[in-house]
Amino acid sequence: MTSVARVSSRPLWRQPWVINSAVTAASVLVCLLLLPSRIPGMELLGVAPHWLLIWVVAWSIKRNQWQGAVAGLVLGLLQDAMTSPHPTHTLSLIVVGVLTARLQKQRYLQEDIVSVALIVFAMAVIAETVLALQISFNQLVSADSLYPPLGSIWLYHQRIALSSAILSSLWAPALYYPLNRWWDRYSSES
Amino acid sequence: MFALRRWWTRHALKAGMVTLAVSSAWLLRASDGALIYEAYNWLTRPLQPGLSREQQFENSYILELQQRIVELENQNRSLQTMADYEAAVVREGIRAAVIGRAADHWWQQVVLNRGSRQGVAVGHVVTGPGGLIGRVIAVSPSTSRVLLISDPTSRVGAKVSRSRAMGVVRGQSNNRVVIEFFEKLPDVKTGDVIVTSSYSRLFPQDIPIGRIESIDLTKSPAPEAVIQLSSPLPILEWAMVHPFEPQETIDAPVLPGAAPENGAIPGGGARP
The missing domain is CATH 2.40.10.340 (Rod shape-determining protein MreC, domain 1)
Structure with missing residues (x-):
């Protein structure tokens, strides 16, 4: 056990790291449950905000690239579970996690809500592009691919990348703000 | 050895958390997210x-x-x-x-x-x-x-109800489907009803799909027609599930040049 756990005399479920992990896991669960729902006002051209991507950005923004990559892997596996594992979502979310963590935020961006929305906008476009690349690759390599020809894949990509980026960046503060506040409080406590 | 132990005392909790998170995500993936959908069903019940x-x-x-x-x-x-x-x-x-x-x-x-x-x-x-x-x-x-059926990977064997012209219904992502005909000059006109064909191995025959909206006979490699679906997919609230045993035997008759149907992927079996 770590030194934190050894020193504190509180019961296990009152220790800060347990509460923090519970809150983190609960926030992921909320995102997962929001994914299949189409609540009025959260939909643009049949596309809903990419909640898992917003979560990965919120997580990676103040952490290093390895932590970002692990978050991308875990949430990507979860999204695979909810849709279909081919093509995998882990790749796009890992890319998002690593890129967000590596951004030179202190130089170019402040940690306010507007810049988070901007990061989410860019990352949503990148994530959809990674998925489109995977689908195109599958289409080019395997002869009996079920996917449509390249032209229509990329036409469709334009549409969903744009609507997903707009919606996700608009909804990003709703998730980023409470999560960030919680993690700040936790890190100042411990 | 000492360095390893020091790393362990410092990072045991973190490593444990990462392993726990990755393995539980993997388990959920292996079960097709059943737990999440159960929770979703329970939450949205009201x-x-x-x-x-x-x-x-x-x-x-x-x-x-x-x-x-x-x-x-x-x-x-x-x-x-x-x-x-x-x-x-x-x-x-x-x-x-x-x-x-x-x-x-x-x-x-x-x-x-x-x-x-x-x-x-x-x-x-x-x-x-x-x-x-x-x-x-x-x-x-x-x-x-x-x-x-509007998913881009979906394939349904279908025919024109009036003239028996065969084709494959393919999804177009945006709640639109097209039918690709096997013949170069199919007997088809706008307004014709499209139903599933008896060549379909994943669907029973004679279920209505929709009506022909527009035809493009010059399309390469096969003539194509846009179908107006008879069920309103974007605003769907109710559905009926019919028990059906897909015939996925290899030696079942397949039309030459027919694309593999919805879900039956030869070799890979990639998509469920």
Whole structure:
């Protein structure tokens, strides 16, 4: 056990790291449950905000690239579970996690809500592009691919990348703000 | 050794958390997210559509019509047995409400609130008001996930009801489907009804899909026509799940040049 756990005399479920992990896991669960729902006002051209991507950005923004990559892997596996594992979502979310963590935020961006929305906008476009690349690759390599020809894949990509980026960046503060506040409080406590 | 132990005392908790997170995510993936969809079903239960008074009256009227159809079908069947006619018998379906949509932008799926506990299994055919919707690709105890026919990876063997011209119905992602004909000059015109064909191995024959909206005979490699679906996929609230055993045997007759159908991927078996 770590030194934190050894020193504190509180019961296990009152220790800060347990509460923090519970809150983190609960926030992921909320995102997962929001994914299949189409609540009025959260939909643009049949596309809903990419909640898992917003979560990965919120997580990676103040952490290093390895932590970002692990978050991308875990949430990507979860999204695979909810849709279909081919093509995998882990790749796009890992890319998002690593890129967000590596951004030179202190130089170019402040940690306010507007810049988070901007990061989410860019990352949503990148994530959809990674998925489109995977689908195109599958289409080019395997002869009996079920996917449509390249032209229509990329036409469709334009549409969903744009609507997903707009919606996700608009909804990003709703998730980023409470999560960030919680993690700040936790890190100042411990 | 000492360095390893020091690393362990410092990072044991973090390593444990990462392993726990990754392995539980992997487990959920292996179970097709059944747990998440169960929780989703439980949470959205108060929001799931019920029946209004008007709908109840409408339903009883429909029931009356259905009973008349059953009577006619029975008469028809006894006549057909005399003529040695063989047809697929569509059995009674399971009624289900649509409670969710695809958890991703690239797939066209819906989530229904009936699962393996109510007898739904993978491969069952789903119809809605108007006609074919898709087929079940994953089930959890009380939810099931349906791949819509408008999904780009969906393939349905179909024919023009009037002229028997064969083709494959392909999804176009945006709630639009097109039919690709096998012949160069198919006998088809706008307004023709499209139904599933007997060559389809994943769907029973003669389920209505929609009407031809526009035709493009110059399209390469095969002539194409846009179909207006008879069931309103974007605003779907109810669906019927029909038990169906897909015939996925290798030596079943396949039309030359036919694209593999919805879900039956030769070799890879990549998509469910």
